[in-house]
Amino acid sequence: MKVLVPIKRVIDYNVKVRVKPDNSDVDLANVKMAINPFCEIAVEEAVRLKEAGTATEVVVVSIGDKKCQEQIRTALALGADRAVHIETEESLDSLNIAKLLQKLVEEEAPQLVILGKQSIDSDNNQTGQMLAALTGMPQGTFASEVKVDGDKVNVTREVDGGLQTVALNLPAIVTTDLRLNEPRYAKLPDIMKAKRKPLDVKSAADFGIDLSPRANVLKVTPPAERSAGVVVESIDELVEKLKNEAKVIS
Amino acid sequence: MTAPMINARDIDFLLYELFDSESLCNRQRYQDHDRTTFNEVINTAKQIADKHFLPIRNKLDNQQPTFDGKKVHLIKELKPALDALQESGIPSATADYEFNGMQLPPIIANVAGAYLTIAGGTALGYSMLTTANANLLQAHGSKELIEKWVKPLREGRYAGTMAMTEPGAGSGLADLTTTAIKSEDDSYKITGNKIFISGGDHDLNENIVHLVLARIKGAPKGTKGISLFVVPKFLVSDDGSIGKQNDVALAGLFHKMGGRAQTSTALSFGEKGGAVGYLVGEENKGLQYMFHMMNEARVMVGSGAAAIAVGGFQYSLDYANNRPQGRLPSCKDPHSPMVNIIEHADIKRMLLAQKAYAEGALALVLLGSQLSDDEKTAETDEAKAHAHTLLDFLTPIIKTWPSEYGPKANDFAIQVLGGHGYINEHPVEMFYRDNRLNPIHEGTTCIQSLDLLARKVPMNNMLGYKAILAEFTKTIAAGNAEPSLAAYANQLAEALTTLNKTTDFLLKAMGTENIDLVLANSVQYLSMFGHIVISWIWLKQAVIASAALKEELHINEQQFYRGKLQAMQYFYRYELPQINHWSLLLTTLDDTTYQMNTDWF
Ligand SMILES: Cc1cc2nc3c(=O)[nH]c(=O)nc-3n(C[C@H](O)[C@H](O)[C@H](O)COP(=O)(O)OP(=O)(O)OC[C@H]3O[C@@H](n4cnc5c(N)ncnc54)[C@H](O)[C@@H]3O)c2cc1C
Ligand SMILES: Cc1cc2nc3c(=O)[nH]c(=O)nc-3n(C[C@H](O)[C@H](O)[C@H](O)COP(=O)(O)OP(=O)(O)OC[C@H]3O[C@@H](n4cnc5c(N)ncnc54)[C@H](O)[C@@H]3O)c2cc1C
Numbered sequence: 001m002k003v004l005v006p007i008k009r010v011i012d013y014n015v016k017v018r019v020k021p022d023n024s025d026v027d028l029a030n031v032k033m034a035i036n037p038f039c040e041i042a043v044e045e046a047v048r049l050k051e052a053g054t055a056t057e058v059v060v061v062s063i064g065d066k067k068c069q070e071q072i073r074t075a076l077a078l079g080a081d082r083a084v085h086i087e088t089e090e091s092l093d094s095l096n097i098a099k100l101l102q103k104l105v106e107e108e109a110p111q112l113v114i115l116g117k118q119s120i121d122s123d124n125n126q127t128g129q130m131l132a133a134l135t136g137m138p139q140g141t142f143a144s145e146v147k148v149d150g151d152k153v154n155v156t157r158e159v160d161g162g163l164q165t166v167a168l169n170l171p172a173i174v175t176t177d178l179r180l181n182e183p184r185y186a187k188l189p190d191i192m193k194a195k196r197k198p199l200d201v202k203s204a205a206d207f208g209i210d211l212s213p214r215a216n217v218l219k220v221t222p223p224a225e226r227s228a229g230v231v232v233e234s235i236d237e238l239v240e241k242l243k244n245e246a247k248v249i250s
Numbered sequence: 251m252t253a254p255m256i257n258a259r260d261i262d263f264l265l266y267e268l269f270d271s272e273s274l275c276n277r278q279r280y281q282d283h284d285r286t287t288f289n290e291v292i293n294t295a296k297q298i299a300d301k302h303f304l305p306i307r308n309k310l311d312n313q314q315p316t317f318d319g320k321k322v323h324l325i326k327e328l329k330p331a332l333d334a335l336q337e338s339g340i341p342s343a344t345a346d347y348e349f350n351g352m353q354l355p356p357i358i359a360n361v362a363g364a365y366l367t368i369a370g371g372t373a374l375g376y377s378m379l380t381t382a383n384a385n386l387l388q389a390h391g392s393k394e395l396i397e398k399w400v401k402p403l404r405e406g407r408y409a410g411t412m413a414m415t416e417p418g419a420g421s422g423l424a425d426l427t428t429t430a431i432k433s434e435d436d437s438y439k440i441t442g443n444k445i446f447i448s449g450g451d452h453d454l455n456e457n458i459v460h461l462v463l464a465r466i467k468g469a470p471k472g473t474k475g476i477s478l479f480v481v482p483k484f485l486v487s488d489d490g491s492i493g494k495q496n497d498v499a500l501a502g503l504f505h506k507m508g509g510r511a512q513t514s515t516a517l518s519f520g521e522k523g524g525a526v527g528y529l530v531g532e533e534n535k536g537l538q539y540m541f542h543m544m545n546e547a548r549v550m551v552g553s554g555a556a557a558i559a560v561g562g563f564q565y566s567l568d569y570a571n572n573r574p575q576g577r578l579p580s581c582k583d584p585h586s587p588m589v590n591i592i593e594h595a596d597i598k599r600m601l602l603a604q605k606a607y608a609e610g611a612l613a614l615v616l617l618g619s620q621l622s623d624d625e626k627t628a629e630t631d632e633a634k635a636h637a638h639t640l641l642d643f644l645t646p647i648i649k650t651w652p653s654e655y656g657p658k659a660n661d662f663a664i665q666v667l668g669g670h671g672y673i674n675e676h677p678v679e680m681f682y683r684d685n686r687l688n689p690i691h692e693g694t695t696c697i698q699s700l701d702l703l704a705r706k707v708p709m710n711n712m713l714g715y716k717a718i719l720a721e722f723t724k725t726i727a728a729g730n731a732e733p734s735l736a737a738y739a740n741q742l743a744e745a746l747t748t749l750n751k752t753t754d755f756l757l758k759a760m761g762t763e764n765i766d767l768v769l770a771n772s773v774q775y776l777s778m779f780g781h782i783v784i785s786w787i788w789l790k791q792a793v794i795a796s797a798a799l800k801e802e803l804h805i806n807e808q809q810f811y812r813g814k815l816q817a818m819q820y821f822y823r824y825e826l827p828q829i830n831h832w833s834l835l836l837t838t839l840d841d842t843t844y845q846m847n848t849d850w851f
Contacts, residue, residue, distance in 0.1 A: 014254070021805075029804040032258055073286050074293075185297035188339030188352045191290045192282060231585050 001148070001170075003046040003055045004110035006101055007039040007075050009068040010121040019222045026121065026220060035071045037183075038116025040078075041176040044183040045146055046114050047079035054148045055112070057081050061104055063097055063204065065089050076194035077186035083197065084108075088204035092211060094122075098130035099209045105135050110171060112153065117142055117175040128175035138168040142177040253568030255299065255368040256560050259810050260609060261292070261361055264616055267794050271620075274355045279627050288358045294338055295362035302331035303370035310373055310511040311680050315452070317503045322452045322513055329454050332376060335366070336406035341377045342384075349388070349404055356619040360553055364612070367554050368561035371684050372509035376409055376449050382547060383410025383461055387480070390531040390539045398490075399459050399480055409455040413444045413462040413481070413517065414540065420446075421697050423537065424472045428464040428519065430479060430527060439524025440464055440481055443501070443516065446691075450515030451483070451500040456492060458483040462519065462527060463536050470534070478536030479527035481519065497525040508683030545641060548649035548692050549618035555656035555688040556611035562663035562681040563604035569667050569676070570597050591666070600662040602820040607659040609817060610784040611652035613791065618648040636717065643706050643714025644783070646698035651780035653688035654695060660685050699776035704769060708757060715753070722746055722786050728793045735792055738822050742789055745782050745829055752778065752833045759839060770844040774832040785826045788818040 011017060012032040020027045035043070049055035060075040061084040062068040072083045086100055105113060118125035132139035140146075140155025144163065147154045148170075156165045158177045186194070204211060232238045242249045265271040271288065274280045306327045316323045335341065344359045345351025366374050384403040388396055402408040419426040428442025440462060444450075451458065460481045469475030485493040501516040519525040531539055570592035577589055591597045621644070624637030660682035664671035671678045689695045707715050722742065729739030756775065759768045795811035795818075803811070834840075 018806075027804075027806075030259075030806055070286050070289070074290060077290055185294045185301075185338070186290055187337065188291060188294065188343055188354070191287050191294070192352050194290075195282065195284070195287060229587065 001049075001055045001111040002057045002059065002108065003049060004105065004108055004113045005039070005042045005046045005058060005060045005075070005080065006097075006113070006115050006127070007043060007060050007062050007071055008036040008116070008119045008121075009033050009062065009064055009071045010036040010119050013037055013120055017222075019220050023219050023221055025217060033067070033070070035074055036116050036119040036121075038118060038120070038176050038178070040075075040116075040183045041178070041180050042114040042116050042174075043075045043078050043080060044181045045143075045174075045176060046112075047184075048181065049112075049146075049148065050079065050081075059084065059108060059110065061086065061101070063088060063092065063100055069199065072199060073194050074186065076197045076199075077191045078184060079190070081197065083199045085199060085201045086204050086207070087201055088211070090204070090211060092204075093213050093215050094124045094126035095130055095214050096209070096211045098127050098134055100204060100207055100211075101127070101131050102134040103207050103209070105131070105137075112148070112170065112172060112174065113137070114146075114174045114176060117177055128173055132173040135173070137171050137173050139173040139175070140166050140168050141175040143174050144177050144179045146174055146180065253565045255296070255365055255564060256557075257564065259806075260612075263791075263794075263810070263814075264613055265357065265361065267798075268613060268791060269357060269616060269620055271355065271357055274357075274623075277627050277629070279353055280355055282353070283355070288355075291340075291343065291352075291354060291358060292362050292365070295340055296365045298335055298338055298340070299365040299369035302334045303366065303373060306331060306373075307369060307371065307677065307680075308674070310371065311508075312674070314505060314510045315503060315513045317451075317500065322500065322503065324452060324454070324513075328373060328511065331370070331373065332454060333406075335374075335377055340366070341381050341406065342404050345404065349400070356623045357616050360616055360619040363553060364557035364560065367557040371511055371558075371680075372448075373511035375509070375512040376452075376454060377406075378550065379412065379449050380406070380408070380410040382543060382550070383412065383459060385546070386461060386539065386543045387459075387530065389542060390478070391480075392531075395480060395528060395530065398486065399482075402457070402490075403459060407455060408457040408459050408482075409449055409452070410459045411447050411449050411461065412540075413447045413450070413460045415446045416443060417445050421694055423463065423476070426463060426465065426476065428462065430464040430466045430477060430529075431524065432466070433526075438464075438466070438479060438527045438529060439520060440479060440527040441520030441524055443518055445516045446504065447515045447517050448512050450513060450517050452513055456484075457486065460498065460517070461530070463540065464527070466533055473537050475534055476536045477533050478530040478539050480530060481525050481527040485526060497522045507686060508680065509687050544692070545645050546622055548645050549615060549622060549641075551688050551692045552611070552618060552648045552650070552652040553615040555652035555685055556608065556615045558681050558685040559604065559608035559611055559652065559656035559659035562660040562678050563601070563608040565676070565678055565681075566604065566663035566666040566671075567592075567601055569670070570601060573667075575668075597666055600666050602817060603824070604659040604662050605813070605817045606784075606788070606821040606825065607655040609791075609814075610787055610821065611656060611659075613787045614648055614784065615652060617787070618644065639710075639714050639717045640721070643718055646693075646702040646706060646776065647780050647783050649692060650689065650695050650698045650776060651784060653685075654777075654780070656688060657682055657685040695776070696773055699772035700769060702779065703756065703772045703775045704760070707753060708760075718783075719746065719750075722782070725786055725789050725793065729789050732793060732796050734796055735789070738789055738792065738818065741822055741826065742782070742785055745785065745826060748829060748833050749778065749782055752836050755837045763839065767839055767841055767844045771832075771836050771840060774835050778829045778832040778836070781826055781829050785821060788821050792818040 012034040015031045018027045046058040050058050058080040059082055060080040062072050063086040069085055115128040142158045143155045144158045145156035151170050152167050153172050154165055154167050155174055156163050272285050275283050309325055313325050342351045343354040344356050380403055384400050387400050403410050416426050430438040430440050432438055462479045462481045463476050464479055465475050466477050482496055483498055485496055487493050497520050499518045499521055501518045504514040506514055573591045574588040575591050621637045621641035625634050628634045628637055663678040667676055667678055670676055726739045726743050729735040791814050795814040799811050
């Protein structure tokens with residue numbers, strides 16, 4: 001069974017995110033980048049399937065500029081067998097990513113595609129679902145457990161009320177939630193091996209898809225800073241302020 | 251968000267801007283590497299630090315190892331953390347491929363070690379000592395010894411120690427009394443007492459390999475009669491199976507100010523007739539073999555000191571950014587919000603001091619790692635020899651300066667936190683205690699200063715001295731080429747004049763005056779040289795920073811380079827001028843300490 005895992009290069013979750021002064025976007029210049037944590041969980045799950053003998057090959061794919069080969073290398077060091085880099089300088093929205101992935105799914109014919117449920121930069125939570133719609137494959141989103149059983153995969157989903165388990169016919173799409181597994185870190189010999197694993201670079205432009213954006217970002221603003229408190233002189237003043245300024249009592 | 255252990259941007263700066271580590275990949279030994287593998291290794295080290303050591307750091311400090319008369323007890327969380335470290339491949343990362351290493355450049359391993367040291371403190375000592383032990387055996391042991399001991403050491407099945415110190419022989423190993431008597435089967439019977447042996451007993455590993463310094467019966471007195479032996483905790487038969495316990499007994503544990511993760515042991519060898527030991531290399535060359543590893547061991551001590559200084563700096567910086575307290579002197583309005591303490595000039599002073607000490611020390615120890623690499627892998631024999639000369643000369647400074655100023659940085663970290671720095675809810679007081687060992691072991695500060703002034707400076711017609719001064723001069727020229735740095739370059743040039751004058755004076759005085767008096771202020775000489783080396787390292791960083799600032803830069807980058815320039819300025823204004831005072835004491839042969847009568851205390 002072949003497993004395809006799309007991964008995204010995003011700002012490292014330890015980095016304090018700043019917005020560009022012109023409010024056009026999040027500021028990514030010279031900040032530490034990493035694999036999106038949910039994608040890392042997806043890689044881990046695929047590698048575990050391989051270690052358990054369920055999967056035979058794990059292929060990772062990343063779409064982006066040359067730099068995302070760093071994250072591809074990380075995924076290869078974590079245990080993926082080979083990688084595809086779909087190169088583009090554009091920052092693509094979820095639908096365009098899903099369309100490119102659809103083409104790759106046609107080409108690779110994986111039995112399982114495991115994606116992160118969302119990326120921690122744009123927080124869209126769309127790509128997996130869109131890919132399912134485009135490919136017509138069944139989807140199990142927000143997975144906290146994935147069990148392959150013959151030509152089915154049972155996916156336990158984290159839903160509002162608790163857990164729901166769905167059985168999907170393979171080939172299928174799974175998106176990972178936080179509790180699916182705890183990803184490993186790369187061991188040094190695997191870091192060395194990763195460099196020698198096959199990496200296939202394709203240009204996004206060659207996929208024959210109209211990649212013009214469907215959504216435009218108008219403005220990005222940081223969350224409002226909590227303003228400083230004030231010292232009140234008396235209880236009366238406090239009550240007055242709570243009534244008339246904060247309007248939390250009447 | 252918790253404080254970062256290290257500023258990752260500074261690591262990038264040091265590795266890829268100051269030392270050009272990426273170019274190492276052109277060397278044959280490192281041809282399988284690229285910047286991505288370097289970064290991945292560092293990332294793995296950071297993750298192990300985060301996942302396995304940070305969560306138990308406090309517990310390791312608060313629950314020291316205990317000895318119930320039979321067995322040593324360690325907290326149960328330690329072994330899984332060390333196992334994870336071993337499995338990651340980091341302990342043998344720099345070793346050759348054929349010894350399961352990944353031929354990682356030492357400078358990268360040093361950075362990986364910094365993360366682990368900040369998170370794990372002396373817990374890492376078990377692993378580091380084992381690696382050092384294996385390296386020593388591999389360099390000087392016979393094929394049989396290597397086969398039998400190095401392999402399981404590298405696999406992490408056995409642990410290693412260095413057993414040199416005795417109750418009567420610490421700084422002066424020449425006086426050690428542990429003895430060895432040859433048996434019929436060419437092994438030796440070892441008898442004697444060793445103290446302060448780190449990792450000397452525990453059951454984290456199947457076996458412990460002590461590398462013991464002892465005198466073979468009849469060998470000459472002093473350093474010329476010392477040999478090195480492998481003395482295992484358990485004997486091992488030829489098929490590799492563990493046999494009976496050797497005649498090595500744990501006499502007790504020491505309870506330490508810091509570094510509490512690692513056992514510090516008193517070991518008795520030969521209480522029941524003699525512990526079985528195997529000679530390493532030739533008789534009477536033991537100390538020489540030990541010293542062979544000493545440069546690396548001393549760079550390692552400096553590196554630990556620098557890392558802990560960095561850890562404290564980052565922690566107190568984060569704290570200062572988030573602790574509101576007081577108002578600026580100009581603000582009289584009690585209704586105004588308090589400022590975060592980082593706004594106070596004095597807090598900035600203490601943070602700048604830490605930045606200057608910690609980042610200066612880190613740059614210095616990375617230079618040490620790079621030189622230790624260059625002396626083996628540089629492109630030409632000339633470059634190898636040059637690196638060897640520089641490293642040999644700088645070793646006392648690479649060991650001592652971070653060890654002296656690392657704890658000072660940690661002292662400032664405590665002060666930045668105020669009362670919160672004095673309690674164990676924050677790690678800064680632990681950093682201080684951990685770091686305080688570093689001026690003591692691997693040769694105390696005084697021993698290093700004597701090594702520098704009495705040996706390294708005059709050695710080989712001042713070859714090392716001249717080599718490092720030539721490096722200083724190059725950087726001064728680079729500084730002078732940049733108008734905004736010329737004042738600092740001049741200041742460093744003046745410092746060199748002072749250094750030359752002082753050195754000339756002392757070398758002459760060594761031939762004509764009472765040598766005890768001439769060497770009485772050797773520590774001042776080391777301080778002076780150390781401060782000049784750090785000023786040089788900062789000027790090198792400043793040259794890069796000011797060149798970078800000429801470009802259109804992102805605000806984060808501008809701030810980073812401005813910070814480098816300001817820390818450099820701090821060191822030149824607040825620290826470097828002290829050398830004039832030290833020079834004065836030295837060139838007047840100030841005899842205050844020398845003349846102090848021991849009865850007058
Ligand atoms: C936590 C810890 C871990 C250690 N780990 C190990 C280990 O694993 N293996 C091992 O073999 N040892 C180990 N040691 C021992 C360490 O190397 C010694 O403590 C060190 O060499 C100093 O020796 P000493 O303690 O006997 O002090 P001393 O030699 O008694 O020194 C006391 C003071 O006298 C000064 N002094 C001594 N001689 C001179 C001199 N000739 N001129 C001027 N001043 C002098 C010193 O500078 C120092 O200030 C460890 C020590 C500690 C505390
Ligand atoms: C062991 C111990 C015992 C104690 N016992 C008592 C006790 O019995 N009773 C009691 O009431 N308290 C006690 N304290 C509290 C102690 O007095 C405070 O810790 C001390 O006043 C510092 O305050 P802080 O810890 O809040 O540090 P902070 O005030 O937060 O100071 C942190 C840092 O900011 C600097 N800073 C703060 N304000 C300014 C400013 N305006 N300008 C420049 N720099 C500034 C400080 O110099 C310090 O370096 C004790 C503390 C300890 C650790």
